[in-house]
Amino acid sequence: MSINYRFIEKTNLKYERRIKVLVGVILFIFLVILIRVGWLQIVEGEKFLRLSQTARLRLIPLANPRGLIVDRNERVIADNTASFSIGVIPESLENPEKTLLKLKSIFPDIDLRKAEVKVKKVKNPFRPVVLKEGIDISKVTYIEERGEEFPSVVILSQPVRSYPYGKLLSHIVGYLGEVNKNELKNLSFLGVEAGDLVGKMGIEEVYNSYLQGEKGGRQVEVDVYGRVLKTIFQKDPLPGDTVYLTIDVNIQKIAREEMGNRKGVVIIANPYTGEILSMLSLPSFDPNLFARGISGEKWLELSRNPENPLENRAVRGEYPPASTFKIVLVTAALETGKATPFTKFYCPGYYKIGKRIFKCWKKEGHGWLNLKDALIHSCDVYFYQLGLKLGVKNIIHYARLFGLGKPTGIDLGSEKKGFLPTPEWKEKLYKEVWYPGDTANLSIGQGYILVTPIQMLDLISAVANGGYLVRPHLVKKIVDENGNTVFNFTPEKVKKIPISKSTLEFLHEALAGVVKRGTGWRANNKVVKIAGKTGTAQLAGDKNPHNWFIGYAPADNPKLSIVVLVENKKEEISIAPQIAGRILSRIFDNTEK
Amino acid sequence: MWLSKKKLDWWLIIPVFFLLAWSIIHLYTICVGTSYYYFQRQLIWIGIGTFLLFLFYILPDTIWFKLSYIGYIAIAILLIAVLMKKEAIYGAKRWLEIGFIRFQPSEFAKLILILSLARILSNRKEIGWKITIISFLLTLFLSLLIAAQPDLGTALIFLSLWFVLIFVSGISLRKFLIIIGTILTLFPISYTFLLPYQKMRILTFLEPQRDPLGAGWSTLQSKIALGSGGLLGKGIGGAAHTKLRYLPQPFTDFIFSSIGEEWGFLGVLTIITAFIVMVIRGIILGLREGNSFSGLFITGFTVLIAIQAFINMGMASGIIPVTGVPLPFVSYGGSSIFLFLCGVGIILSFSKRGS
Numbered sequence: 001m002s003i004n005y006r007f008i009e010k011t012n013l014k015y016e017r018r019i020k021v022l023v024g025v026i027l028f029i030f031l032v033i034l035i036r037v038g039w040l041q042i043v044e045g046e047k048f049l050r051l052s053q054t055a056r057l058r059l060i061p062l063a064n065p066r067g068l069i070v071d072r073n074e075r076v077i078a079d080n081t082a083s084f085s086i087g088v089i090p091e092s093l094e095n096p097e098k099t100l101l102k103l104k105s106i107f108p109d110i111d112l113r114k115a116e117v118k119v120k121k122v123k124n125p126f127r128p129v130v131l132k133e134g135i136d137i138s139k140v141t142y143i144e145e146r147g148e149e150f151p152s153v154v155i156l157s158q159p160v161r162s163y164p165y166g167k168l169l170s171h172i173v174g175y176l177g178e179v180n181k182n183e184l185k186n187l188s189f190l191g192v193e194a195g196d197l198v199g200k201m202g203i204e205e206v207y208n209s210y211l212q213g214e215k216g217g218r219q220v221e222v223d224v225y226g227r228v229l230k231t232i233f234q235k236d237p238l239p240g241d242t243v244y245l246t247i248d249v250n251i252q253k254i255a256r257e258e259m260g261n262r263k264g265v266v267i268i269a270n271p272y273t274g275e276i277l278s279m280l281s282l283p284s285f286d287p288n289l290f291a292r293g294i295s296g297e298k299w300l301e302l303s304r305n306p307e308n309p310l311e312n313r314a315v316r317g318e319y320p321p322a323s324t325f326k327i328v329l330v331t332a333a334l335e336t337g338k339a340t341p342f343t344k345f346y347c348p349g350y351y352k353i354g355k356r357i358f359k360c361w362k363k364e365g366h367g368w369l370n371l372k373d374a375l376i377h378s379c380d381v382y383f384y385q386l387g388l389k390l391g392v393k394n395i396i397h398y399a400r401l402f403g404l405g406k407p408t409g410i411d412l413g414s415e416k417k418g419f420l421p422t423p424e425w426k427e428k429l430y431k432e433v434w435y436p437g438d439t440a441n442l443s444i445g446q447g448y449i450l451v452t453p454i455q456m457l458d459l460i461s462a463v464a465n466g467g468y469l470v471r472p473h474l475v476k477k478i479v480d481e482n483g484n485t486v487f488n489f490t491p492e493k494v495k496k497i498p499i500s501k502s503t504l505e506f507l508h509e510a511l512a513g514v515v516k517r518g519t520g521w522r523a524n525n526k527v528v529k530i531a532g533k534t535g536t537a538q539l540a541g542d543k544n545p546h547n548w549f550i551g552y553a554p555a556d557n558p559k560l561s562i563v564v565l566v567e568n569k570k571e572e573i574s575i576a577p578q579i580a581g582r583i584l585s586r587i588f589d590n591t592e593k
Numbered sequence: 594m595w596l597s598k599k600k601l602d603w604w605l606i607i608p609v610f611f612l613l614a615w616s617i618i619h620l621y622t623i624c625v626g627t628s629y630y631y632f633q634r635q636l637i638w639i640g641i642g643t644f645l646l647f648l649f650y651i652l653p654d655t656i657w658f659k660l661s662y663i664g665y666i667a668i669a670i671l672l673i674a675v676l677m678k679k680e681a682i683y684g685a686k687r688w689l690e691i692g693f694i695r696f697q698p699s700e701f702a703k704l705i706l707i708l709s710l711a712r713i714l715s716n717r718k719e720i721g722w723k724i725t726i727i728s729f730l731l732t733l734f735l736s737l738l739i740a741a742q743p744d745l746g747t748a749l750i751f752l753s754l755w756f757v758l759i760f761v762s763g764i765s766l767r768k769f770l771i772i773i774g775t776i777l778t779l780f781p782i783s784y785t786f787l788l789p790y791q792k793m794r795i796l797t798f799l800e801p802q803r804d805p806l807g808a809g810w811s812t813l814q815s816k817i818a819l820g821s822g823g824l825l826g827k828g829i830g831g832a833a834h835t836k837l838r839y840l841p842q843p844f845t846d847f848i849f850s851s852i853g854e855e856w857g858f859l860g861v862l863t864i865i866t867a868f869i870v871m872v873i874r875g876i877i878l879g880l881r882e883g884n885s886f887s888g889l890f891i892t893g894f895t896v897l898i899a900i901q902a903f904i905n906m907g908m909a910s911g912i913i914p915v916t917g918v919p920l921p922f923v924s925y926g927g928s929s930i931f932l933f934l935c936g937v938g939i940i941l942s943f944s945k946r947g948s
Contacts, residue, residue: 015884018761019892023876026899027869033903034865036910040820041858048820052834 062216063159067240069173069203069211071249072277072476076164078173078204083160084140086153087128090119093152100131103153106139107132128154161197161291165249167284168256171312172247172412172474174202175290200290202312203243203474205413210478210487213240241486244476246275251587255280258582262575263307263567264546265314265453266583267472271461271552271561274470276410281313315408315415318450319565322535323378323519324548325399325445327463327507329386330375332398334503338390341371341506347381353436358384361536375510376518378534380444387443388436395442396420401497402459403469404451410472418455421448446538457563460532460550463507464558467499512555515577520549522574523581528588531555532562534577544568549576553584560584601650602878602944608871609937612922613639615864619852620925622829623843631844631925638927642934649938650945657939658886661708665731668705671698672738699739699747700928703897704936706735706751707758711889714762725764725772729755745787746916750900757896762884811841816911818843819853819861826857844925846917849909864923868902871895878944887943894936 040048069078086103093099096119104110110131118129140155161176163169177200179192192198192212199205216237221230255266255278268278285302294302302310311317333339349365351358360366360380366373374382387395399405405420421442423434441447454472462469478487511531514520519534532551539545547566552558562584564576617639620632675689675698689698713728714720732755740748756776760769784792818834821827835843835851843851853861875895882888898921905920907913919929 014763015761015888016880018763019876019880022757022761022892022896023873026872026876026896029899029903030865030869030872032912033906033910034862036912037819037853037861037865037906038858040816040910041823041853041861044820045823048817049823051817052821 062218062235062237064213064215064237065159065239066161067211067213067478068242069245070242071245071247072275073248073250074244075249077169077245077247077249079162079164080159081162082157083133084135084137085130085133085156085158086135086139086143087130087156088119089128089152089154093119096120099150099153102150103131106142107135128156130156134160161288163287163291166286166288168252169247169249170202170284170287171281171314172202172245172279173287174204175200175287176204177290177294201310202412203245206411207243207475207478210243211240214238239481241478241480243478245474246270246277246476246489247279247474248277250590251278251583252280254278254586255583258579258586259566262572264576265317265563265565266579267314267453267457267563268583268587269457269461269472269561271464271558272468272470274458274461274472275476276472276474277560279312279314279474281311281317283307283309285309312412313453313565315410315412315452315454317565318416318418318452319546319548320447320449320537320539321404321445321451321456322537322546322548323380323445324456324459324533324535324550325449325451326375326378326383326443327459327511327533328398328402328404329383329390329395329443330371330507330510331402331499331503332390332394333371333386334506335398335499336390336394338394339371339386343386344368344370345374345382345385347379349381351381351384351440353384353388353440356437358437358440372506372510372513375533376513378514378519383443384440387439390443392423392434392439392442395439396422399449402462404449404455404459408452408454408458408472410454411474415454416452418452419448419450445535453563453565456548456550457561460552460563461561462497463504463511464531464552464561467497467504469495469497508555511551515551515555515581519574520551520577523549523551523577523584525581525585527585528553529555530581530584531558532577532580534574536573545573547572547574547576549580551577551580553588560587600945602874602941604874605871605878605937605940605944608867608874609922609934611867612864612871613643615852615867616848616923616925619848619855619923620844622855623832623835623851634927635925635930638930639934641927642930645931646934646938646941649935650941652942654887654939654942654945657708657890658712661705661712664705665709668698668702669735669738672702672735674698676738676741696931697928699742699744700932702735702739703747703750703754704894704932704939706732706754707890707893707897707936710755710758711886711893714758715884715886715889717762717884720759720762720764720768722768725759725768728759744917746904746918749916750897750904750918753900754893754897758889758893761892762889811847811915812908812911814840815847815850815909818847818850819910822854822857822860824858826853826855826860829855831855842917845919846905846915846924847909848924849906849920852923853909865906868898868921872899872902875940878940882943891940891943894940897936898933 065080066078068076068080070076086107088096088099090096096116100110100112100115100119104112115131118131143150143153143155163173176197179194179196179198183198184192184194199208199211204211214237216235218231218235219233251268255268259266259280259282263282265282266278266280267276269276289298289302333343334341346368347360347362347366349360349363351360358380361378365381366377366379369377369379369382373379374386399420405418407415407417421438426432426434426438426448438447442449457472458469473489475487475489477485477489480486508531511533512529514533515523515530520530520532523530523532530551530553532549535548535550537546537548546568549564550562552561562580564580564583566572566576566579617632617636620635621629624630624632671689678689689696709731710728713724713731717724732751736748736751739751756772759772814834818832818840821834822832832851832855834840835854840847840850840854849861849864852864872895875891875898879888879892879895882891901918901921904913904916904918905924908915908918919926921929921933
């Protein structure tokens with residue numbers, strides 16, 4: 001018993017030693033905790049207090065509505081609507097599979113596998129994961145009414161640009177896209193940040209600084225789910241200005257209907273002010289596609305389309321002017337005195353320069369013609385000879401006076417300037433002299449010369465308005481949210497072309513004759529008398545020709561000038577004057593009623 | 594008559610009820626303005642737990658020795674039953690429903706394990722390899738069942754309990770050093786068996802900047818909540834970081850951080866003091882009993898309190914990886930509250946003889 005007792009004594013001593021070690025270890029780890037917490041709270045307390053506050057304070061950008069774009073009758077062309085997307089907050093999502101399955105039953109195109117990966121691999125589980133964008137308002141209300149059935153499901157709303165007329169006005173209004181680095185440099189002073197949408201084309205681009213407005217912001221205290229608890233500071237958003245266009249949607253619609261499924265351009269303007277009432281480039285695209293961010297697939301489809309639907313042919317298409325250029329030759333001939341209205345040339349249907357034979361479009365020939373009849377019937381042989389008599393320098397000089405070879409200055413970005421050839425240019429590029437044959441080709445608007453439809457509008461407007469080159473434009477005025485006009489387009493006459501009154505009168509008579517009894521007879525109609533000039537542009541290769549009509553109406557008191565260009569339509573020769581006639585008759589028919 | 598002889602040990606009782614009071618008051622203040630769900634339920638758990646404490650206190654202390662191995666078998670069955678369940682909560686199977694009662698068997702397994710280890714290791718003049726290995730296998734079996742839930746934190750607590758108990762019950766230093774050597778060799782190997790989320794937690798702990806929004810989020814928010822409390826705290830109801838729910842699990846895993854935010858360093862100091870008093874008193878009571886069954890149980894259970902307090906507070910202050918280990922007597926949760934109050938009840942029943 002005593003042995004046993006000593007044994008207990010001994011083990012208890014060992015036990016005591018071990019317990020002391022244990023107590024030491026435990027006290028040590030509690031001390032570690034105490035020091036650590038003291039460090040966090042006392043030494044670094046200030047820092048964490050600041051962190052705690054910044055985590056709770058958030059700057060919520062307040063989206064400002066982008067300015068509207070309206071036509072001359074205040075019909076809204078570019079509007080703002082709300083777009084809804086649906087998302088989930090992964091942090092509080094207790095049964096992701098079930099919730100996702102339930103959402104899929106409402107939105108069948110949610111990819112369950114992808115969505116699950118998205119929800120589970122999220123970096124910040126407190127930020128909503130967007131599962132589907134652009135959802136229907138009816139589905140929004142469906143889900144909102146059944147909130148309890150959809151825990152952690154949130155509906156996010158954002159403003160989105162909408163273009164009620166879709167394809168009709170695409171090249172004029174343009175479209176929006178995410179701001180790129182270069183644009184950011186120029187736009188950052190407006191508060192534009194990466195990820196914002198800015199105008200990428202057309203009016204949206206050119207007048208972006210007016211349309212953009214200014215974003216507002218609200219500094220708020222939020223909980224971890226982003227619920228706003230208290231507003232601390234607020235800066236109200238500034239809506240963008242309203243841009244009033246010179247466009248008349250009704251006229252645009254008429255032009256669109258008359259062009260049918262053809263490719264080409266229609267421009268209609270006031271020849272005195274340069275106000276453009278209609279500008280149509282076909283084929284076109286739907287700018288609404290870009291409003292929510294276009295898919296890569298759709299973008300490739302549009303940008304690689306060989307028919308270039310994204311290109312505004314009215315200002316960026318370069319074509320040979322063909323016979324419409326004969327207006328320039330007539331003016332040059334009369335102004336320089338190289339010819340009079342009575343100058344006659346004979347047309348046997350062809351003309352020989354050296355060994356080369358230049359044909360007239362009329363094989364059997366026109367016989368003897370004076371200047372007026374030559375223009376009315378668009379006799380090529382007459383103009384070969386007139387051109388040779390004038391010389392290339394005079395022709396190019398008058399072409400320049402009419403504004404060819406340089407941009408018109410229309411308020412649309414990236415306008416092309418066409419091309420006027422000179423002998424110096426040809427020698428430099430081809431190491432070849434300028435042949436008389438080149439002059440002959442130039443005289444009928446073929447060869448190297450290129451013009452844009454908007455340049456031809458300027459040219460024919462100058463003929464109609466008494467010789468003034470006016471700058472074509474699309475914006476009438478810009479009005480801010482308080483109704484103050486911040487920009488007003490005052491019609492400016494770029495310059496007076498030195499054309500005498502008699503030359504203008506001669507042109508007016510001749511161009512009226514073109515429609516009355518010449519190549520433009522298809523433009524004839526019962527409503528309005530039209531004056532103008534046709535053209536058929538021969539293209540290199542085996543392509544079908546383009547068909548031009550440039551003109552104005554009424555012939556004796558011009559109110560509108562018009563350019564119609566139809567691309568590649570062999571089976572419909574002289575379709576352009578016919579379309580111009582139909583469009584103008586419908587416009588004047590409407591205005592008279 | 595016999596009840597009056599059994600004196601309560603106030604040195605142990607007071608810090609326990611001090612922490613319970615903290616728990617209730619704190620849950621109340623962070624519930625203000627929302628729902629009192631957590632506050633009310635915790636009140637019920639503490640009520641039932643207190644009843645169990647006194648029940649265990651007055652029960653004859655001999656039953657625990659008898660119940661230890663039976664309890665071991667029962668808890669092993671329950672843990673297997675948990676693993677057989679189909680659905681998981683937060684990706685883990687920890688809960689078991691019997692009737693309308695829903696509880697975590699792994700919490701009660703801690704109590705059972707300490708009882709079993711106390712029984713096998715008690716009253717031995719020398720701990721031989723045989724006993725060492727048997728006791729280790731008993732521990733390992735339960736640990737593996739819990740690690741499979743998966744709940745690595747609790748499984749590691751089990752292994753540490755064995756480690757501490759084998760040390761205090763008198764294993765020779767030579768054997769003890771061999772065990773430490775083996776553990777150190779096995780550590781890197783066992784890392785490869787961890788699940789990706791567990792590895793992530795350890796990596797995040799080692800390098801918090803690694804993933805500030807994912808696994809590092811909890812630790813970061815916890816440190817912000819705790820640190821922003823400063824010396825005196827933000828006052829009752831002023832714990833914005835907790836209230837705005839930046840702090841995850843403010844009622845359970847991170848209750849220490851939210852107390853630190855509201856009450857500052859002074860609040861933290863009282864809590865740590867309460868734990869120190871409680872643990873030292875527990876160890877003194879254990880020492881009084883020697884390396885007997887009751888002595889080892891008291892020491893083991895006191896060590897459990899210390900380990901959990903250390904892990905929980907270490908996790909909240911960012912010196913230990915995030916594991917879902919509740920703070921004894923303070924964190925919300927029925928299973929945890931019951932476990933600790935039952936344990937204290939058993940300690941009190943053992944210690945009434947001595948005094």
